[in-house]
Amino acid sequence: MTLNADNWDQHWTEFPSTSTIAAGVLWRRRVIEKLLGVSPPGGGARVLEIGCGTGSFAELFVAKYPEAAFLGLDSSAIGVREARRKVPTAVFRQRDLLLPQSREDDLEFGATHAVCSEVCEHVDDPAALLRNSMDYMAPGCRLVVTVPGGPISEYYKYLGHRRHYNAASLRELLQRAGYEVEFTSGIGFPFFNIYIGALVLRGKGAIEQLSGEPSRTTRLVSKIFDRLFYLNSMHSGWQIVGVGRKPQH
Numbered sequence: 001m002t003l004n005a006d007n008w009d010q011h012w013t014e015f016p017s018t019s020t021i022a023a024g025v026l027w028r029r030r031v032i033e034k035l036l037g038v039s040p041p042g043g044g045a046r047v048l049e050i051g052c053g054t055g056s057f058a059e060l061f062v063a064k065y066p067e068a069a070f071l072g073l074d075s076s077a078i079g080v081r082e083a084r085r086k087v088p089t090a091v092f093r094q095r096d097l098l099l100p101q102s103r104e105d106d107l108e109f110g111a112t113h114a115v116c117s118e119v120c121e122h123v124d125d126p127a128a129l130l131r132n133s134m135d136y137m138a139p140g141c142r143l144v145v146t147v148p149g150g151p152i153s154e155y156y157k158y159l160g161h162r163r164h165y166n167a168a169s170l171r172e173l174l175q176r177a178g179y180e181v182e183f184t185s186g187i188g189f190p191f192f193n194i195y196i197g198a199l200v201l202r203g204k205g206a207i208e209q210l211s212g213e214p215s216r217t218t219r220l221v222s223k224i225f226d227r228l229f230y231l232n233s234m235h236s237g238w239q240i241v242g243v244g245r246k247p248q249h
Contacts, residue, residue, distance in 0.1 A: 023225035024195055027232065028117060028146055028239065029057055031187065033064075035144045035243055036113050042068030048111035048141075049073070050133045051119035052092060055083025062087050071109045071136065073097060098128050101135045110138040117146045120173065121161045130177035134246050141246040143179060145170065149186055150193065150238030153200040170242045179244030188237030191228040196238050 038045045042065025052058055052072025062070050070090035074080050075097070083092045093107065114137055120126035130145075137143075147165040148156065156164075165173070167184040174181045214222070 023222045023229055024192065024239075025056075026222075026226055027188075027192070027229035029060065031234075031239075031241060032057070032115050032117055032144050032146065033061070035241065036115065036142065038065055038068060038113055040064060041066050044112070045069070046110055046112045046138070047071070048109060048114040048133070048136050050097060050114060050116035050129070052083055053079045055079075055086040055090070055092065057115070057117065058083060058090050058092075059086045062090055069109075071107075071111065073133075073136070097132045098123060098125060100132055107136065109136040111136055111141050112138055114141055114143045115145075116143065118148065120145065120147050121156075121163060121165070122159070124162060126173055127177040130174070130179070134178065137246045139246055139248045143174075143244045143246070145174065145242045145244070147240045148196075148238070149240040150196050151200050153196070153202075154204045155199050155202070158204075165240045167240060167242075170240050174242055174244040178247070180247055182243040182245065184240065184242035185235060186237045186240050187232060187234045188229075188239040189233040190237075191225065191232050193238045195225055195229075 036047070038047065045065065045068040047061065047065075047068050047070050049058060049070070049072040052074045053076070055072060058070055058072050062068070066089075070087070072080075072083055072090060072092040073095040074083070074092070075094065077094055080092045080094045083090070093105075095105070114133065116130065116133070120129065123129055130143075133143075134141075147170055148161065149164050149166055152161050152164055167186050171181050171184040174184070
């Protein structure tokens with residue numbers, strides 16, 4: 001298999017189920033939801049997802065917070081089309097956030113909350129992506145960012161990871177993009193670290209294992225790790241998280 005690292009239409013075609021059953025993805029969503037701090041049923045919240053993919057996060061979020069307005073932006077046409085199918089009550093737009101907002105893009109969303117999960121490691125200028133995303137946020141918007149830390153496995157290289165982060169480098173990125181930083185931290189020790197370590201040890205074999213429909217073994221391992229991840233530390237680990245805000249002025 002070969003993949004152009006920036007071809008997200010191909011990515012979502014090749015790995016259609018990874019984002020729905022992987023233990024790391026499910027745990028990360030729980031963390032994001034907690035950090036966003038939206039109260040069910042979400043009345044008054046306007047949530048922006050930067051890099052919405054195929055709408056897997058949106059599908060679960062909108063079901064739990066039906067009164068929240070939701071906007072997902074992604075550069076992948078396939079991702080946006082699938083997201084619209086999954087979550088018809090939300091709004092999804094194909095948008096290259098590495099470029100400034102164009103005159104044709106007249107969407108003024110005014111997000112009160114935003115999430116950018118596992119996106120910044122895929123682009124050459126993540127500061128530009130986060131800075132341009134401010135066009136869709138209201139002043140004071142709360143932004144939750146997650147990025148990978150730890151070693152870059154063959155699987156991550158295959159997906160086009162440019163770099164991995166730590167708490168200090170994520171803080172620097174948020175500040176460079178113009179956000180006021182509340183905190184950044186590594187989380188996930190020990191079980192997320194073990195999970196990533198297993199991906200590293202699998203080498204290129206992880207690419208074959210995670211493409212297409214997951215096997216029974218993959219599903220079983222994901223379920224086991226999903227339970228173990230409830231015991232993960234929120235103070236150290238190879239999952240890097242941060243919270244920032246768009247300045248009021």
